[in-house]
Amino acid sequence: MGGPCIRQAPDSQPVSHASHALQKAALELFEPSTRKRVLDLGSGCGIVAIMLALQRPNWLVEGLEIQPDQVSLAHKNAEHCGLDITFHHGDLRSYQSSQPYDIIVSNPPWLTPGSGKASPSQARNLSRFELLGGMEDVLSCVKRNLAPDGDALLLYPQVRVPQLVDLAKNTMLDIISPLAAPDLSKHIICHIRHKGQ
Numbered sequence: 111m112g113g114p115c116i117r118q119a120p121d122s123q124p125v126s127h128a129s130h131a132l133q134k135a136a137l138e139l140f141e142p143s144t145r146k147r148v149l150d151l152g153s154g155c156g157i158v159a160i161m162l163a164l165q166r167p168n169w170l171v172e173g174l175e176i177q178p179d180q181v182s183l184a185h186k187n188a189e190h191c192g193l194d195i196t197f198h199h200g201d202l203r204s205y206q207s208s209q210p211y212d213i214i215v216s217n218p219p220w221l222t223p224g225s226g227k228a229s230p231s232q233a234r235n236l237s238r239f240e241l242l243g244g245m246e247d248v249l250s251c252v253k254r255n256l257a258p259d260g261d262a263l264l265l266y267p268q269v270r271v272p273q274l275v276d277l278a279k280n281t282m283l284d285i286i287s288p289l290a291a292p293d294l295s296k297h298i299i300c301h302i303r304h305k306g307q
Contacts, residue, residue, distance in 0.1 A: 163195055
């Protein structure tokens with residue numbers, strides 16, 4: 111009680127255990143004392159970016175989100191929590207930061223179009239289905255924006271990890287290790303780096 115309050119849009123994909131699992135993995139893997147530039151790719155209402163910024167105040171955390179309403183909501187949530195986080199409105203298929211990121215985290219939409227029941231809410235569909243970019247686009251965005259010695263954490267269902275491994279090879283990225291996602295028995299967090307790092 112009395113902790114930060116994060117607002118969600120009622121017609122969007124609600125915050126889930128995936129957000130907690132992703133930020134927990136980042137906190138456990140990366141040194142708290144080192145200043146890092148961090149990108150939450152597909153930041154939605156800002157929950158992961160905000161949790162990371164609250165627990166690692168020396169990290170410079172940003173978010174990227176394609177839905178303008180979600181970007182606005184994320185800014186309001188960050189302000190409500192007393193945080194100065196930049197949430198970019200942009201498309202991961204073309205996003206290019208002026209400076210690379212040391213860490214990129216993402217719980218991207220992972221349902222392929224037609225593979226599940228669509229919602230009456232387009233905002234929720236955009237958060238669940240690969241309607242505006244698929245796995246290959248996510249990896250390409252990571253490749254473009256990750257520092258040479260940087261780390262990425264991507265959360266996907268276990269059934270899609272073989273595809274992720276194949277696509278990562280084509281993008282010149284290595285999956286260093288799959289990490290268990292607490293409370294998510296059917297999902298894996300993949301720790302990814304540039305090849306040779």
